[in-house]
Amino acid sequence: MDITNATIFITGANRGLGLAFAREARRRGAAKVYAGMRNTNGFQEPGIVPVRIDVTDKASIAAAAELAADTTLLVNNAGIAALIDGPLAADVEAQSARMFDTNYYGVVRVTQAFEQILSAKPRAAIINVLSDIVWLPRPYLTPYAASKAAAWSYTNQLRLHLQERGIQVLGLHVGFMDTDLTNGIDVPKANPEDVVHQTYDALIAGKSEIMADKGTAMLKSTLAAEIPGYITPPAGLQ
Numbered sequence: 001m002d003i004t005n006a007t008i009f010i011t012g013a014n015r016g017l018g019l020a021f022a023r024e025a026r027r028r029g030a031a032k033v034y035a036g037m038r039n040t041n042g043f044q045e046p047g048i049v050p051v052r053i054d055v056t057d058k059a060s061i062a063a064a065a066e067l068a069a070d071t072t073l074l075v076n077n078a079g080i081a082a083l084i085d086g087p088l089a090a091d092v093e094a095q096s097a098r099m100f101d102t103n104y105y106g107v108v109r110v111t112q113a114f115e116q117i118l119s120a121k122p123r124a125a126i127i128n129v130l131s132d133i134v135w136l137p138r139p140y141l142t143p144y145a146a147s148k149a150a151a152w153s154y155t156n157q158l159r160l161h162l163q164e165r166g167i168q169v170l171g172l173h174v175g176f177m178d179t180d181l182t183n184g185i186d187v188p189k190a191n192p193e194d195v196v197h198q199t200y201d202a203l204i205a206g207k208s209e210i211m212a213d214k215g216t217a218m219l220k221s222t223l224a225a226e227i228p229g230y231i232t233p234p235a236g237l238q
Contacts, residue, residue, distance in 0.1 A: 008071070075129070
């Protein structure tokens with residue numbers, strides 16, 4: 001699917017990766033770009049239409065889908081993260097509930113709301129923003145990792161389910177990016193603009209999955225090994 005003349009709806013688009021998706025879509029000639037966010041106050045980006053949406057609230061999702069009924073490409077980008085002491089931390093259950101509500105159920109809710117809209121278009125696609133965390137153990141991100149693993153599994157089920165309807169589903173896997181979400185985490189980080197370039201190029205090429213940085217590609221390559229990266233992470237990725 002090409003971006004030129006597409007109408008794109010992006011969740012979590014007020015900053016970071018979501019805003020990079022919106023700006024690059026405009027640069028590539030998208031007909032319209034909807035930037036979904038919980039609070040639209042003060043958002044001013046030329047050629048980008050802010051839309052209020054909270055992916056944990058079905059009413060706001062339904063209203064956004066009704067407003068953006070011309071959408072041909074949905075980007076499920078909204079997400080949250082939090083650091084904990086590890087998989088046995090006292091707050092692991094509470095934090096997991098928060099992560100799943102946004103990072104997994106949010107993807108499910110928004111996709112359900114937009115599916116009929118996309119199915120009615122001759123060409124349509126969905127991009128789900130996932131993570132290398134589905135394969136890379138980082139105990140301080142246990143709830144986030146579990147929610148993204150669920151989103152990855154959902155993406156794989158969704159891709160096969162929508163295949164006969166002609167809706168392309170692309171899973172974006174990437175490690176840490178240089179955004180507000182990773183402030184205070186001292187690790188190498190990918191550039192959001194570069195990630196977006198690669199993702200749109202992969203969509204245009206008809207791909208189903210993209211590993212958007214070297215670390216993620218390396219990690220994915222270990223999955224068939226006798227000792228895969230989720231057992232013993234490759235050097236430099238621990």
